[in-house]
Amino acid sequence: MGRKFHRISLGGVWDESEIRGHRRTYVGALPGLIIHGLKKCEVNNPVFLLDEIDKVGSRGHHGDPSAAFLEVLDPEQNSTFTDHYLNVPFDLSKILFIATANSLDTIPAPLLDRMETITIPGYTYAEKLAIATNHLLPKQIRLHGLGETDVQVTQDALLKVATGYTRESGVRHLEREIGSLVRAKAVEYAEIQEKKEAGHSVLTEYQPLVSLDDVEEILGQEKFVNEVTERVSVPGVVTGMAYNGVGGGILFIEVSQMPGKGNLQLTGSLGDVIKESAQIALSWVKSHGYEIGLTNSPGQNVMEKADVHIHMPSGGTPKDGPSAGIAMVCALVSMFSNRTVPSTTAMTGEFTLRGLVMPVGGIKEKVIAAHRAGVRKIIMPLRNQKDVTSDVPLNVREDIEFFYASTIGEVLREAFEGRLMVRSSVSTVIDSRM
Incomplete structure (x- = not known):
């Protein structure tokens, strides 16, 4: 581009004055990081790298530094940016701002709205x-x-x-x-x-x-083993797919039952949304237990004299989001029916009480991480098919068999490879496309 470059590290910036500058009435007053960078570059159209913008401090008694960036990054306003030290409008519209972040969750929504997001996935x-x-x-x-x-x-x-x-x-x-x-x-x-x-x-x-x-x-000895291919298929254990700020990973969902009164226990450092997904999955399995062969008569409660415990290992890692919905349904059905889901089959997708499979995000990162872990078959929502075709590298797609589902009935049939008994008279209940 033939333009000067300047990097601004924003990790730990907690004072609004570091962005907008100090008023000259104060002792030791200095211009803000933006004007200081322009002074170093000696041109008014450099490229600025705002490094780790998701690490900017939150609102405090020194102001809100992330809010100070609203005017800086808005092309409709930054032509009249006023630094407190200069106290006159300065045109920032000729600067090309590039910001980096590991996670979008900690960036305030108004600030994120002023930026175009370019996602860089993990390497194969x-x-x-x-x-x-x-x-x-x-x-x-x-x-x-x-x-x-x-x-x-x-x-x-x-x-x-x-x-x-x-x-x-x-x-x-x-x-x-x-x-x-x-x-x-x-x-x-x-x-x-x-x-x-x-x-x-x-x-x-x-x-x-x-x-x-x-x-x-x-x-020394290998630090990581291929946890998917090394795992033996066990009833009640299903491989899910997770996404975090630094890429993707696989997520084991373990379900067990014990004598009780129909209570549900959740462990594994779970957030509110993923807990709600577990409740939805359990409610659906209880309401359709007869249709999928878990009970002998309609209306019978599959948890009538049992408590269910759902656990996700790696308790030190916080987990949240709706993406584990269909994996939880399969884990519950696997446990109640005493049938296994192959260890090399992983799945991701949001689930509704009507039995619909809804699309989720982070598909490329999840698929690449699953490929690294040894997964050879992935079940995902039909509406995510375009993400696989457009984003996932060809060499990864060739190694993995993809199955796209729009209803939970399709997911169950594929996950259990036709070994799950679905009563023909009511099979349309779980396959209906509402």
Whole structure:
């Protein structure tokens, strides 16, 4: 673009005066970060990077710094932006503002409305491999004072580092692990060189190649196992799909029953929305127990003499949102019918009391994370089909079988692979498209 660049770090900015400046009547008054950046760039049309805008402090007795950005980022208003230090209008409309954030949840809605959101999803393993080969490995070799031919890592070894030692959407941790490999080879190289210079005999020459077997010897035992493919299918356990601010992940939903009076217990650091999804799922299963073969007569309560406990492991991680609706229904049906859902089948989708499957967000991130975890079949809402076609990389789509459902009946048939008994006389109840 041929324009000057300036970065403004907003993490921990809690005073409105840091954006709008101080009035010159105060001792030590300074202009705000915007005017200060223009002064450093010495032009009025630079590119400003507002780093970590979701970390800006909230309203306090020093004002609301996030509200101060409303005028800065609004192209209809920022041509007359007034800094308290300058005390005259200044035109900011020629500046290109680029903001970064890990999560949109902490950005106030009026501020988010003034920005165009561009979502950058997590990397696939193929992309991580290409980044590690072309950028991360050469960078670490240079930083450790070695030449390009002094350390060579095979593609299989890099892939094992990415799959067995990292579980992230980016490559920051991957670079650390590659740095550990390079340091180990640097130490080996230095020790052999010292022995040669000291005149000692060297039994083995330095080997620059890091193979698949060397990775575990250097980095230790694998930190992450493929939790989906390693898991044995058990009644009452279903694999869901989650989305968070730094990418996606898989979410296990565990259901068990015990003698009781029909109570529901929820554990696993769950938010209000996901608790409501569990209540909706349980209500639907209770009202349609006869249709799906869980009870012997219409009107019989499947929880008449039982309590149900729904748990989502990783209790230290807060979970919320409606996306686990159909997974909870399948987990409840699996537990009551004593039938299993294959461990390599994952699902996501919002669920209504009428039995409809509603679309959800974060599809690309969820699918990529499920692919990383070893999922081979995904059940999702029909209205999310366009998101898979347009956003998910081709190599990921080729490895996974997708099934799109619009009603919970379709979900149950596909999840249990036709092994669930649905009474023919009333099967239209759960397949009706209301």
